[in-house]
Amino acid sequence: MTERRIAPYGSWESPITSDLIVAGTVGLGQPAIDGADIYWIEMRPSEGGRSVIVRRDSEGPIRDVTPAEFNARTRVHEYGGGDYAVRDGEVYFSNFSDQQLYVQKNAGPPEALTTVENMRYADAMIDERRRRLICVREDHAVAGSEAVNSLVSIKLAGDKGAGDVLVSGNDFYSSPRLSPEGTRLAWLTWNHPNMPWDETELWVAKIKDDGELERPEKIAGGNQESIFHPQWSPRGELYFVSDRNGWWNLYRVNEAGVIEPVIEMEAELGMPQWVFGMSTYAFESAERIVCSYVKKGIWHLGIIDTQTRELERVDTSYTDFSYVRAAPGQAVMRAGSPTEPLSLVRLDLKTRNFEVLRRANNIEVAAGYLSEPETVEFPTEDGLTAYGFFYPPTNANYCAPDNERPPLLVLSHGGPTSASTTSKSLIIQYWTSRGIGVLDVNYGGSTGFGRAYRDKLKGKWGIVDVDDCVNGARYLVARGDADLDRLMISGGSAGGYTTLCALTFRDAFKAGASHYGVSDAEALAKDTHKFESRYLDGLFGPYPEAREIYYARSPINFTDRLSCSVIFFQGLEDKIVPPSQAELMVAALQGKGIPVAYIAFAGEQHGFRQAQNIKRALDGEFYFYSRVFGFEPAGTMEPIAIHNLTAASAPGQ
Numbered sequence: 001m002t003e004r005r006i007a008p009y010g011s012w013e014s015p016i017t018s019d020l021i022v023a024g025t026v027g028l029g030q031p032a033i034d035g036a037d038i039y040w041i042e043m044r045p046s047e048g049g050r051s052v053i054v055r056r057d058s059e060g061p062i063r064d065v066t067p068a069e070f071n072a073r074t075r076v077h078e079y080g081g082g083d084y085a086v087r088d089g090e091v092y093f094s095n096f097s098d099q100q101l102y103v104q105k106n107a108g109p110p111e112a113l114t115t116v117e118n119m120r121y122a123d124a125m126i127d128e129r130r131r132r133l134i135c136v137r138e139d140h141a142v143a144g145s146e147a148v149n150s151l152v153s154i155k156l157a158g159d160k161g162a163g164d165v166l167v168s169g170n171d172f173y174s175s176p177r178l179s180p181e182g183t184r185l186a187w188l189t190w191n192h193p194n195m196p197w198d199e200t201e202l203w204v205a206k207i208k209d210d211g212e213l214e215r216p217e218k219i220a221g222g223n224q225e226s227i228f229h230p231q232w233s234p235r236g237e238l239y240f241v242s243d244r245n246g247w248w249n250l251y252r253v254n255e256a257g258v259i260e261p262v263i264e265m266e267a268e269l270g271m272p273q274w275v276f277g278m279s280t281y282a283f284e285s286a287e288r289i290v291c292s293y294v295k296k297g298i299w300h301l302g303i304i305d306t307q308t309r310e311l312e313r314v315d316t317s318y319t320d321f322s323y324v325r326a327a328p329g330q331a332v333m334r335a336g337s338p339t340e341p342l343s344l345v346r347l348d349l350k351t352r353n354f355e356v357l358r359r360a361n362n363i364e365v366a367a368g369y370l371s372e373p374e375t376v377e378f379p380t381e382d383g384l385t386a387y388g389f390f391y392p393p394t395n396a397n398y399c400a401p402d403n404e405r406p407p408l409l410v411l412s413h414g415g416p417t418s419a420s421t422t423s424k425s426l427i428i429q430y431w432t433s434r435g436i437g438v439l440d441v442n443y444g445g446s447t448g449f450g451r452a453y454r455d456k457l458k459g460k461w462g463i464v465d466v467d468d469c470v471n472g473a474r475y476l477v478a479r480g481d482a483d484l485d486r487l488m489i490s491g492g493s494a495g496g497y498t499t500l501c502a503l504t505f506r507d508a509f510k511a512g513a514s515h516y517g518v519s520d521a522e523a524l525a526k527d528t529h530k531f532e533s534r535y536l537d538g539l540f541g542p543y544p545e546a547r548e549i550y551y552a553r554s555p556i557n558f559t560d561r562l563s564c565s566v567i568f569f570q571g572l573e574d575k576i577v578p579p580s581q582a583e584l585m586v587a588a589l590q591g592k593g594i595p596v597a598y599i600a601f602a603g604e605q606h607g608f609r610q611a612q613n614i615k616r617a618l619d620g621e622f623y624f625y626s627r628v629f630g631f632e633p634a635g636t637m638e639p640i641a642i643h644n645l646t647a648a649s650a651p652g653q
Contacts, residue, residue: 004399009406009435009483010626012398013634016365016433018618021426022046022611025361028334028344030277033327034086038357039065040344041072041083049609053084053091056357070110071096074122074276076138076149077172077531078576078606081275082123085133092133092156094121101133101154113154116162117141121154123174123276129182130211131156136173136276137163138530147530151176151187153211166213167205172196172531174276179232183207186219186230186238193534193542196273197417197447197454200227202240220244220251220259226451228270229279233306234286241270241280246451250281250291250304262309267295271322272417272447282326284349290331292321294448297375297387298422301333303349314352318345320423332357336423338372363426368396371432373422373440378475380444384456386468387449389420390476391428391438400435407629408482410469410509411440412491412498416457416539419446430618434633436625437482443468443498461494461539462501462521462553469498470508485510486629490621492516493577493606497555500585504555504562511565511628513621516577516606519585520557522550529575556581559588565595565645567624569617571604595645597624 027043036058043051051073053065066072074080074094084093091104092113099120102110113133114121124135132153139148139162151173152163167173170189174196177186185207190200201221205213220242221227228241228248239252239262248270250262263269269280269291281291281304289304291311299321301314318335320342325332329349336342344357371394380386393406400406409431413420420440428438442449444464445457456464469489476482489512491499496517503512518524525536525543540549551557566589570582579600589596599620601613608614620640626633627642 004397006401007398007435008631009393009400009404010629010631011634012393012395012433012435014395014430014433015369016426016430018430018615020363021361021430021618022615024363025341025426026358027051028342028358028360029323030081030083031323031325031332031334031344032084032086033325033330033332034089037089038332038344038346039084039086039091040358042358043609045609045611045614048603051083051096053093054358062358065091065104065107066093067110070102074120075099076120076122076136076276078529079275079531080122082136082277085124085126087126087128092124092126101135103156111158113156113158114162115160119162121152121163123176124154125176125178126156127153127178127182127211132211134166134176134178134185135163136176137165146533149173149530164211167203167216174273175230177230177232179236179238180234181236184232184236185213186232188221188227188230193537195417195535195538196228197226197270198538199224202227202230204238219253226270228273229281231279231281231283233283239281239289243268243270243451248451250289262289262306263291263293263304263311265293265311266450267293267300268448268450269293270447271419272415274415274418278322279324280322282324282331284326284331285328288349290324290326290333290347290349292324292333294419297389297419297442297448301335301347314347316354318354320421336360336421338422338424339367339370341424341426361426365426365429366396368394369433370394370424370429371438375422376439376472376475378472380471381464381467384444386441386443386472387446388439388441388472389422390481391432391440392481393432393435393437395433395435398435405480405483406435406437407486407488407625408437408439408473408476409625410473410487410489411438412443412465412469412489412495412502413440413446414491414493414495416443416445416461416465416494416498417447417454418494419448427618431622434622437476439472439476439482441469441472458538459541461536462497462505465498466502466506469502470506473508488512488625490515494518496577497521500555500566501553503564503566504558509564511625513567513569513624514582514585515569515608515617516571516574516582517568518577519555519581521554522547523581524577525550527578532576556585556588559585559592562589562592562594565624565628565642567597567621567640567642568599569608569620570598570600571606571608572600572602573604574606576606590643593644595628595642597640597642599640 492515
């Protein structure tokens with residue numbers, strides 16, 4: 001057994017490098033079962049972030065479907081999802097560069113179905129009986145006005161008119177679902193200022209012989225009820241997830257037309273609809289549903305008997321599930337665990353064995369370099385409890401001096417209506433294997449803990465989330481697991497806002513990193529895309545009526561209170577949080593003489609997809625902390641320009 005070297009935290013040499021992470025990692029999602037074939041989408045940083053539809057046929061080989069010059073990715077709601085549909089080997093997808101719909105038949109070249117400019121399409125399903133697609137369309141034809149969303153039909157033979165409108169009039173639509181016999185259509189809809197996790201409505205209409213809809217009827221939703229993921233059973237019963245009892249549980253409309261619970265528990269089968277095409281349950285048959293559900297941040301897999309309504313938990317080491325699909329005898333989903341990266345897996349429902357179809361990466365890292373998460377619950381404001389996952393520093397070759405406590409990096413997830421999970425993250429392990437602890441916080445407002453916990457952020461964004469991040473860090477300091485003088489916080493998008501608020505309005509953290517984060521809430525209210533244009537109504541209050549709140553919670557207005565070092569990372573094509581927000585904050589900090597760095601990426605939007613930029617952001621953040629806290633990283637790192645950093649301003653130097 002090799003004797004461990006004694007070295008300060010932050011200076012440990014690690015085999016988990018940024019090159020290793022970006023070279024071998026892909027994003028995985030949106031599986032589909034088409035007969036004996038299984039499809040999914042891979043987001044490949046090594047190809048500039050291109051999204052590729054791939055197919056695994058019945059013989060086992062995996063092949064690309066999307067040619068190199070195409071990128072299967074829609075921009076509806078800006079976040080996309082629901083990028084393709086497939087049946088009998090015919091693949092229909094949105095192409096990123098022109099946002100048109102294409103079809104690929106029998107592995108031939110893609111052919112355009114639509115040609116009208118300034119239209120976007122998502123969440124398509126195939127209406128084989130009428131030889132058409134039914135999908136969400138987002139119309140951007142009128143410059144300077146809000147996009148118009150609707151449900152439309154697109155002829156499979158090609159549609160020069162951008163489709164025929166089936167349903168319109170509301171602000172948003174999603175999840176068009178055709179009944180098995182093809183005579184009824186279900187969908188979700190909602191209006192400003194609601195987000196889909198606030199309030200949605202489930203509607204059903206009959207389909208006439210000519211394809212038009214008649215007698216639309218609201219089935220559920222409204223009045224602060226969020227509906228998620230409607231689905232028809234093979235028998236034609238309508239199922240859906242609702243939070244009417246305070247938890248996203250499963251319901252159905254029975255033969256008498258009455259809504260009845262299928263599963264009721266203090267756990268959730270729902271998740272925030274940031275993207276299209278999400279699913280937590282699927283019918284293996286009329287009698288069996290395969291489902292995933294989350295309890296206190298940990299996901300589980302189960303099988304529901306539709307007759308008895310009993311839930312059987314599937315024994316597995318996986319702790320994170322999404323995109324559940326099923327067909328007779330099998331289920332396909334994305335799954336991960338603390339020791340397994342996110343992977344596309346197939347479950348044989350007879351043997352209960354899992355087969356890995358594709359891993360996000362095949363990087364093998366010895367167990368001695370992997371930190372396993374500890375689920376932590378800690379006290380926060382008003383006598384309440386918050387949650388998180390703590391990853392202690394771990395490296396088989398190193399230990400720290402006896403009198404040294406580790407630096408702690410607190411992660412504030414995006415959304416803010418989202419959640420952190422326990423899937424193996426090489427980015428988290430990048431930090432812990434170098435001697436830096438990580439606390440991944442599921443602050444108040446996170447999903448997976450019930451409606452009341454999700455609503456904690458109502459009117460209190462920039463307060464509750466910040467308090468929970470601060471209290472989580474202090475909890476670990478009190479336990480002896482973190483150094484009070486070396487607390488850092490980092491987050492992207494909404495998590496970047498939480499980060500900047502924590503650095504500006506609290507004194508717990510000594511440094512931080514904002515990845516495309518919000519610094520000016522008022523600017524965000526004035527300049528963002530349709531999907532999120534009224535999101536802040538619930539988080540702050542209606543604008544401009546609540547303008548004083550927007551001002552008071554915008555870090556850009558209070559740089560005089562900021563006295564610690566910050567690094568900013570920003571995509572220059574970001575339409576959600578424009579670069580001007582980061583640039584204004586950087587200029588203010590430069591003028592104040594506070595150590596600050598700014599790295600902007602051409603060609604990137606909201607989130608980084610290109611390998612070299614993911615690498616630069618990860619290494620750049622670590623380098624920044626090393627200079628601020630005065631520890632020496634192992635190996636060589638590409639330096640970054642840090643303004644105002646002097647020996648006097650860098651602790652430990």
